[in-house]
Amino acid sequence: MPIQFEIIAQDKVTRARAGLLHTPHGAVETPVFMPVGTGGTVKGLRQEELEALGVQILLANTYHLYLRPGHELIRDAGGLHRFMAWPRPILTDSGGFQVMSLKSLGRVTEDGVWFRSHLDGSTHFLSPERAVEIQLALGADIIMTLDECVEYPASHQTLQRAVSLTTRWAERSKQAFARGSGFGVRDSGIGARDSCFGIGNSDLSSQLRADPKSLTPSPEPRVPSPESRTPSPESRVPSPALFGIVQGGTDKELRRQSAEALLGLDFEGYALGGLSVGEPKSEMYDVAEFTADLLPRERPRYLMGVGTPEDLVEGVARGIDMFDCVMPTRNARNACAFTSEGKVILKNARWARDERPLDPACGCAVCRRYSRAYLRHLFVTGEMLGAVLATHHNLHFYLDTMRKIRQSLVFGEFAEFHSRVRVQH
């Protein structure tokens, strides 16, 4: 059965809604923030810590994993979930965004995109079919179509061309997915290698690694589930899903053309691409709202690469269900923390003797134990632990923000929550 999306609450004032997205590796409560685990790791955090933080779904980058360690190695290891010992859902991007960001290294043709590896300069080709094939090999729960993402600002002609190409690629992706789905990691016959496992223990994560069947759909989910994670009505595990990506920059007419063409192909979810690429924030919100309105109510909507904590609230108010962004993790490594009192630059000399926690309003493991003075000391002396702790806190801040958003939706108080956040900003 295809991926299934249930809407369980709809705000009366805004377009915000709360839902449940069922995937092969369990259900995801939406709206959801997906931390970025580029190369099969959220930099600095262990998978058990991500679980404890309440991360429901990770984003991994196809481009990076394709180059190292290679999608075939990951497929042969039983897929990315097993390779990185992560039992919950994974969404992979198509690889196109990275390839095209590497400017001089990428060349877009009708067939696909040629690029050079940033590691060794070797030449590679990524087509819509290849992007699907790689993501199926990785064993992702949600697979993205290859799209052409253009810079901001771009001419109408450039945008038009990108929309047309993205549409044709979406059609080819859909066909490739239909052919390839069912031939991904779950059927790759990994049983033979399992005599290697000799450790007896009872924790679920090890079972994931030790038991080939854990990657085969089964009616009993192995992942510890929050109460809301109920089996789908038919008690069947969904197959991976393919999401289409709406392009068109800030041009509403092009956004409409793009959305309509994709709707004709009937994807299981729709992403908004080409936003948060430099356009003014008000325009981003406006185009996100306009585009979300074009999409079917009963399918999940994913705003790619967005954004700040404020963007999460504003995005949800405009009908967005899914977000990803490197901001909480990358900023953390650069000693910038998100707190209830705004950003805190952790290297700042003013914290040298500050014994308060990073965020007095935060209950995360870092704020419960460590002081600003200690965190500053770690960053000033270049200690790894600084990045580890700041990443933990920032992810907690993002995930907690999203939990508050969802809770307000479930209790019918989102509009109030939304206006309170607006006043603060």
Next chain:
Amino acid sequence: MPIQFEIIAQDKVTRARAGLLHTPHGAVETPVFMPVGTGGTVKGLRQEELEALGVQILLANTYHLYLRPGHELIRDAGGLHRFMAWPRPILTDSGGFQVMSLKSLGRVTEDGVWFRSHLDGSTHFLSPERAVEIQLALGADIIMTLDECVEYPASHQTLQRAVSLTTRWAERSKQAFARGSGFGVRDSGIGARDSCFGIGNSDLSSQLRADPKSLTPSPEPRVPSPESRTPSPESRVPSPALFGIVQGGTDKELRRQSAEALLGLDFEGYALGGLSVGEPKSEMYDVAEFTADLLPRERPRYLMGVGTPEDLVEGVARGIDMFDCVMPTRNARNACAFTSEGKVILKNARWARDERPLDPACGCAVCRRYSRAYLRHLFVTGEMLGAVLATHHNLHFYLDTMRKIRQSLVFGEFAEFHSRVRVQH
């Protein structure tokens, strides 16, 4: 009351013994391995992870903390325990070893040692009195005297001079300690700052940070105690202890002179310095045994900067109670893991598709969850998580080795354990 050392088991064949070392922050089961937390952090691991690993006592480097963030800042923050949120015992070195290792930067005089900061070239002076003062400001449970550590090989004259100077410095240290003890961090009046803490929560670690009294001796230890950690018979918490350091290189006559001079000063513990500096291993073991035999049975013996897992077993067999070494943590960061099957170089291409855990015989959190293939991928791609996970495993390996050693002592089976290890090596 002074620090107290109880011997609870003595091997019948070798010099090995198991004990309990009572410190201001709780009791330490000996023999013990002390991980190195140079700048107030064991690189890559959180303090809660160190607790979970069963780390009983940390070593911190006075030289590094003196330069950054400064011992006065740490004293004002309530001491190193509170600054780094570590509730268990801490041993600090004197700073001398680092200063003298920086060769061109250090100059030894009768008064002490002049050195330049490796950070900014500024000039500093470390005397025996100053080393004690800094360590008291840090609030260490065990304080080391400043000694002169010479390179291997060294002439008899050089060794003789170093022993004499170390003896004179030991006497000055002892006097400074007698004057300064009681004026350390525990009486620095940190209560005033505590109105800053507004988070209510019940975990012990936070209490450490939130409650100034947690750094004041109290009959009720706040640190979760293994069963063996009983209050001392008089139900009083010990004060910090000062350890003397025996020098003399590989010259037994000089070792005897050094030990006898220090015994006259009556230290609460004795360290063996100037070993593991390049001499052959057999000579190191021989001198350690010879020197340990010169020391009083009822005082703890600490073999500084040693060593490999094998060295722990051999050291214990020669009557050593305490060890520290950067090897498990530094090697981990360089992708070298200690396992029951020997060293594993994690970047090696042969592990690229190896789904087995790092050490099939290991029950640590890393071996229970992650594969060699994943660890290799993390190191090859330069991901921080590689160092984090390898450090966790290596420390577990060291601590587990020491737990096995102690258990064999308690059950009267050390000699058998010892000979089994010898056969393996």
